[in-house]
Amino acid sequence: MATFGITVGACFPNLNGFKTVTKHPVCSVSRKGVGATGTILVTGSIGSCSSRRRSCIYRLSSSSSKIMASATTETEKLGIKIVKNPPESKLSELGVRSWPKWGCPPSKFPWTYSSRETCYLLEGKVKVYPDGSDEAVEIVAGDLVVFPNGMSCTWDVSEAVDKHYKFD
CATH class of the missing domain: 2.60.120.10 (Jelly Rolls)
Structure with missing residues (x-):
């Protein structure tokens, strides 16, 4: 399992209508293999989410989305x-x-x-x-x-x- 740290301003096309992560102190993606579905956990405000601090969990197909990330x-x-x-x-x-x-x-x-x-x-x-x-x-x-x-x-x-x- 690889862990990714996503940079501010990372884009997630077709992610429930959200286009850009604008602020997030904590963000990680876990993948089990190439083309596997991962989980993104974002803490902070994302897209049109409420400006108050909250956690949002989204499912993402890594084969269909580009992630600006730093993986091991x-x-x-x-x-x-x-x-x-x-x-x-x-x-x-x-x-x-x-x-x-x-x-x-x-x-x-x-x-x-x-x-x-x-x-x-x-x-x-x-x-x-x-x-x-x-x-x-x-x-x-x-x-x-x-x-x-x-x-x-x-x-x-x-x-x-x-x-x-x-x-x-």
């Missing part, structure tokens, strides 16, 4: 594993907040991993170019990333980085 996703590209928007429970389980921190300003530099590194970006934006590839892997604040032992690459930091890291 796991991908691997060019040997680099990325978990976008990991849940806090995962970060706590790993002990991420107790790991040492490292940061750097915008810069470009080569790097070779002498052991596997797992890091969690608190701030920043980086394109990592593994040696021998013209493609880059972009990592941003909120990403949990695993770099394999022995990888040589070039870090191109476009926004200052602040991260927790751990070497295995």
Whole structure:
């Protein structure tokens, strides 16, 4: 089950006549699979709902509606594993907040991993170019990333980085 956080102004076409979520301090969507029906829980005012605080629950077919959301996703590209928007429970389980921190300003530099590194970006934006590839892997604040032992690459930091890291 994935959990989504929906941004202010997210649009829900054909959702009981409501077109836009304008204010909502809490909003989540749960999905059990691709094309599955999800549940949206919104607290706050929505569309033409009353302006007083209330909770509204709507059913939504994820295959027919577009949601501006940030989901927890796991991908691997060019040997680099990325978990976008990991849940806090995962970060706590790993002990991420107790790991040492490292940061750097915008810069470009080569790097070779002498052991596997797992890091969690608190701030920043980086394109990592593994040696021998013209493609880059972009990592941003909120990403949990695993770099394999022995990888040589070039870090191109476009926004200052602040991260927790751990070497295995």
